[in-house]
Amino acid sequence: MTASSPSTVASDVCMSLQDVTISYGSFEAVKNVYMDLPKGKVTAFIGPSGCGKSTVLRALNRMNDLIPGCTLKGRVIFDQHDLYDKRVDPVEVRRRIGMVFQKPNPFPKSIYENIAFGARINGYKGDMDELVERSLRKAAVWDECKDKLKESGFSLSGGQQQRLCIARAIATEPEVILMDEPCSALDPISTLKIEETMHELKRSYTIMIVTHNMQQAVRVADMTAFFNAEAVEGGTGKVGYLVEFNETENIFNSPSQQSTLDYVSGRFG
């Protein structure tokens, strides 16, 4: 577009990471990530803990801005703009790229308000009742909520709270939804329900999900990125990097890197 018009990104690419390095203070947590995240697909980030999956995910909607000392080098292209351009407002970024967190975190408001709040600040002018119902239905939690919309979001079980948080993210009508281990605090049945929700959602949204559950990646993801971390000489800690990014099938059945094979076959330290 304008002078900053950075790159010719293929039209089926939703977000493109170009040589992204993210540091906490002087500690480089993830280094030199190149990745083209496809539109309308589910992409899973897998890898051992501490390899920087969450860090990369948070970089995609500038949630890292909330962490003092966290800086990013390189470019994250979304809709033909570098999200880290000085002229980009992080609040607007988060309105277009929603997020679901590891721990369910409903607002201290009623179930109804949990949904309506985000929609309202995003300028939604339509029928709020209808939006609340539609969002809760999409997140597969309407049946459990429909009789208690006025009650606190905390009156729900953990799995229901998490689906409420998904509904909350959907209600703002983002283009992308980021999920950081959304099922790690949930029981297997809630997990399955949320996975069904994801299958439903990927018709209309691009989804990136961090998961430590490889079966889950196989079940929900079209694409999988495997991250790993290695100690570097003279460094203070392990530095994360992207090992391999490919279709999920390839990652799990015929990975090109030995460390990927070790990890997906459970032979990893």
Add this chain to the structure above:
Amino acid sequence: MRSAPPIDAFTLRRRPPQEKLVDIGFRQLTLVLAASVGIVLLAIFLTVFSGAREAMATFGLKFLTTSAWDPVNEEYGALIAIYGTLVTAILSLLIAVPIGLGTAIFITEDLLPRRLRDLIGLLVELLAAIPSVVLGLWAIFVMEPAIRPFLSLLHTTLGWTPFFATEPQGPGTAPAILILVVMVLPIITAISRDALNQVPIELRQGAYGVGTTRWGAIFNVILPAAVSSIMGGVMLSLGRAMGETMAVTMIIGNSLNFSVSLLAPGNTISSMLANQFGEADGIQVSALMYAAVVLMILTFVVNVLAQWTVRRLSLRY
């Protein structure tokens, strides 16, 4: 047929009797400690109430609505002090709550470098360490002369309202309100800051995650999550403001003439008690006790109201 197992069925890993005794002893101890708080409270109330009986019988409810305070003719009414107590407490909180809450938000929501925030927090807490008699002296010799031009301005511009109808001339209700602001500010700030710091980080992230601005997150998510603890701090401050004696006595003027004006000298129940108890006798003592009962009831009512509002306002997290 199997019978129920005998009581001493467990022979392995049985707890020694001493351990059980310690358990029981500890439980009784906490019971005694908890009960003693209630007993002391009750004892205070009964003492004051029985002291006030004579005055209650003599003056009845008229005590609350008349302002005579005349030891010669033995006529007593507490209107000045009741009005002064309510006005000073409520107005000082109306000023102190926004400032204290604002300060708390300012020092919890990384608007400033960490060092500066810690410094401001420390200064506010030091404010709480100043003895009230020192604050009283400061109010008389420094604050009141310094703000008098401003109070005069209030009088000249707003003199047509009853609240600013009199010429400011030294001690009065307005300076007492301001010194109360100084005294309750650290309480409100410290408690609000702790309450805001306790709001889980996940909730903040959730707010920013749906695309709120910083102010949207603070006012729509973080403050509502902290409101019940903050109200606790406000109530504590209200108690402090209604009960504060020394600094208020020094600056309020201890007037015996009723005036609605904030610029005129006034009185509060606590300040009246402190001033007169020493030389009072006969029914005057009883009248002062009556005033003390009124103060206790006021505090109690305020607390109940506060609990009720907190419960309505807050959704737990």
